[in-house]
Amino acid sequence: MIAILSGGTGTPKLIQGIKNIYNPSDLNIIVNTVENDYFSGVYVAADIDTVLYTLADIINDETWYGIEGDTFFTNESLEKLDCPELLRIGDQDRATKIQKTILMEKYGLSKAVDIQRKKMGIESKVIPMSDEHSEIIVKTDIGHLKFHEFLIKHQTKPKVFEIEYTDVNPSSNIIETIENSEMVIIGPSNPITSILPIVNLEGVEKALKNSYVVAVSPIIGNNPVSGPAGKFMESMGYEVSSFGVASIYKSFLDKFVIDVVDTKLKNNIENIIEEVLVTNTNMKTISDKEELARILLE
Ligand SMILES: C[C@H](OP(=O)(O)OP(=O)(O)OC[C@H]1O[C@@H](n2cnc3c(=O)[nH]c(N)nc32)[C@H](O)[C@@H]1O)C(=O)O
């Protein structure tokens, strides 16, 4: 059994590779939930839905959200009704989100997601980090913004001073999932808003210290491959580099995989992480993803 800690869009790219070379029914994906929120009356668990769609091979892998080939009639009609949506949600995607909203109000988020993944024919388990709702605030030079206002409305332009999210309890089988794993893979997701919220859950860091943990750096050179991870790391005083990411994970990380661009950082990072491996981590093709997965799993 392998546990994978996943946030938005970086880790699902790696999961596409892992699921092709490793038995999907032995994968347990623990997913970030701090960015979850209601939009147009529907509960949106963006990171969970991206993992579900990736595992079900229906993900739109240009945007890394939503369903390939989806239509947007409701999204466009809402715009015409002068009730525009912040997130561009497709019609099939909305159906999945409405289904989750209904199931969640009856059974809680974890059970709702488990029902959905089974209906989608997904063999891997998809486990929300928590069943409790968390509010995430990005404190910027133009005021306090909700995560998606910062990301989409303001296109991550404002200067970030601090990020805060409410503490939540881990969902029921997170700790045992980590403890029962031969390996925990931390995918190349945003260390601050995708991975740390999982690590900071009660008991998780301790469980990770007692596990074999491998991470892939989401930073290549001095920038993330996408998204605001660099700004968030800077706001917390971390260097925006693979060394900075290593500093965030060093208390529990056994092996760190960095990109060939960062070969010169290897010796430095080996002062804080036991084993550092240098390879291509820029996943453009499915063979890049499978190759990186193979290197992680060997
Ligand atoms: C909106 C999202 O950004 P954010 O929420 O900050 O980050 P996520 O946790 O959602 O994931 C994006 C994260 O992943 C890194 N990434 C993406 N593709 C690659 C890749 O091919 N290789 C690699 N080493 N890292 C990758 C990226 O740098 C981000 O930090 C978003 O960006 O969509």
Ligand SMILES: O=c1nc2n(C[C@H](O)[C@H](O)[C@H](O)CO)c3cc(O)ccc3cc-2c(=O)[nH]1
């Ligand atoms: O930047 C965007 N991200 C969109 N996302 C992605 C989401 O905001 C981010 O990828 C995650 O929060 C990053 O972890 C969506 C996710 C969904 O599940 C459904 C719809 C969207 C729509 C958008 C969008 O219009 N723009």
Ligand SMILES: [Mg+2]
């Ligand atoms: Mg994210």
